[in-house]
Amino acid sequence: MAEPIQMDTKRKGVDKVEERKRITCAMDDNDTPTFEPDLIRAIFKHIWTRKAQERERNEIQNPDALDSEVGAGTSKKNRPTSANANALKLSCELLRIFITEAVQRAATIAEAEGGSKIEATHLERILPQLLLDF
């Protein structure tokens, strides 16, 4: 796994980090950080184009009777999926909630144990239910 982002743990470079966050992170009406719809769209698009390419490859290898009438590789049939703007905003919200829930549930466990820092063991304990809920 790639190393975590170089964040200065002694908080010297906190200004630089804050600036980077301001540039890359969207805020909603209540000043809560959330995901940029453009980023989520880019991620979705990356996956959907790959799927469309796979479908096209499979069509070439296993041509259906219908395809030979229409012609191989017609963009009409195999356009990659897209998402409308509101769906992207909703997806950003869903992903934001995913992270928020993970942190909040782990924080509850950490708090119950009397600690002030969320650690791996806390995350471990909430993970099964988190994955079942999403």
Next chain:
Amino acid sequence: MEIDEDRSDVEKEEEEEDDSISDLLRDRFRLSAISIAEAEAKRNGMEISEPIVACISDLAFKYTGQLAKDLELFAHHAGRKSVNMEDVIVSAHRNEHLAASLRSFRNELKAKEPQSERKRKKGSRKDDKATASVVHIPDL
């Protein structure tokens, strides 16, 4: 034989490019995830260690991948090429609080767009009623 080798070279190149795009997206995603996670930890009066945030971020990134596949399937199942809000809400079906939360968010989005409400004839009256009755955002 030669054709197959060429194709696998092209595929290999595509795969490498794919991976580097994926890494770039994952890094951008992580920056936002860090912001969100730290804000939430602060809200709970807790500190959260870096590796944990990175872990949550990578998990969320993988979840995003799953979400993309699910959304495509739902839209396709409904005979559409384009994912809409209903698809996103359906994908949250496993937890009712989550689905309700998303429905509220959707209603807020719709409320902010008076023009499209006027244009949309089908079901717009139903949606107006729904907006009126959803007053609170349920606790998750």
